[in-house]
Amino acid sequence: xxxxxxxxxxxxxxxxxxxxxxxxxxxxxxxxxxxxxxxxxxxxxxxxxxxxxxxxxxxxxxxxxxxxxxxxxxxxxxxxxxxxxxxxxxxxxxxxxxxxxxxxxxxxxxxxxxxxxxxxxxxxxxxxxxxxxxxxxxxxxxxxxxxxxxxxxxxxxxxxxxxxxxxxxxxxxxxxxxxxxxxxxxxxxxxxxxxxxxxxxxxxxxxxxxxxxxxxxxxxxxxxxxxxxxxxxxxxxxxxxxxxxxxxxxxxxxxx
Numbered sequence: 001x002x003x004x005x006x007x008x009x010x011x012x013x014x015x016x017x018x019x020x021x022x023x024x025x026x027x028x029x030x031x032x033x034x035x036x037x038x039x040x041x042x043x044x045x046x047x048x049x050x051x052x053x054x055x056x057x058x059x060x061x062x063x064x065x066x067x068x069x070x071x072x073x074x075x076x077x078x079x080x081x082x083x084x085x086x087x088x089x090x091x092x093x094x095x096x097x098x099x100x101x102x103x104x105x106x107x108x109x110x111x112x113x114x115x116x117x118x119x120x121x122x123x124x125x126x127x128x129x130x131x132x133x134x135x136x137x138x139x140x141x142x143x144x145x146x147x148x149x150x151x152x153x154x155x156x157x158x159x160x161x162x163x164x165x166x167x168x169x170x171x172x173x174x175x176x177x178x179x180x181x182x183x184x185x186x187x188x189x190x191x192x193x194x195x196x197x198x199x200x201x202x203x204x205x206x207x208x209x210x211x212x213x214x215x216x217x218x219x220x221x222x223x224x225x226x227x228x229x230x231x232x233x234x235x236x237x238x239x240x241x242x243x244x245x246x247x248x249x250x251x252x253x254x255x256x
Contacts, residue, residue: 144201
């Protein structure tokens with residue numbers, strides 16, 4: 001036993017001893033009441049017709065075989081429930097691990113196809129296929145105000161909500177206007193959500209990050225400036241996706 005555990009138990013015994021010695025809440029009377037109540041309930045159970053039928057013989061003696069049978073049935077029931085619970089946990093875990101593997105493969109193929117310098121029709125089709133596949137893996141989910149409040153605080157909640165909404169409009173409709181939050185500000189808000197230690201609300205953001213990568217690769221000629229810009233964005237999305245998949249892996253290990 002650790003030293004801190006010994007100290008904790010010592011403090012508990014001291015407090016309990018003080019209560020018994022001072023008897024502030026009539027401890028003795030309370031214990032006596034509990035004892036009589038337990039005794040009364042035991043007598044009522046003993047004379048219960050159902051209990052008497054299964055656990056008392058004709059001579060009024062207790063039948064141990066009855067309680068043994070009940071325990072056996074309870075054990076079988078618990079084991080069956082536990083096996084079913086474990087089966088469901090294993091199934092969820094395997095499904096999540098398979099999903100993680102599929103996402104990694106699809107994203108790796110997307111990056112490989114994006115970085116190909118030949119801007120031909122075949123490359124464009126492969127990029128579109130990878131983006132579509134990743135979009136299917138990451139369906140839209142809800143980003144609650146509670147989660148936004150936890151990340152940004154109540155004073156910036158409205159701004160964060162609008163920035164996320166405008167980010168989706170900018171990616172989905174490929175437009176920029178004065179009514180929308182500036183693109184750089186949208187990405188700052190989105191990044192803060194994506195690096196949070198919770199995957200709530202990240203699906204629909206990551207899906208649009210993949211779309212943005214695919215769009216950025218259009219017309220890519222492979223010169224140094226374009227390559228540096230594209231690699232910078234790829235590295236950021238890879239970082240966000242890695243954190244997302246790490247959290248999903250932790251859920252898989254817990255059977256969630």
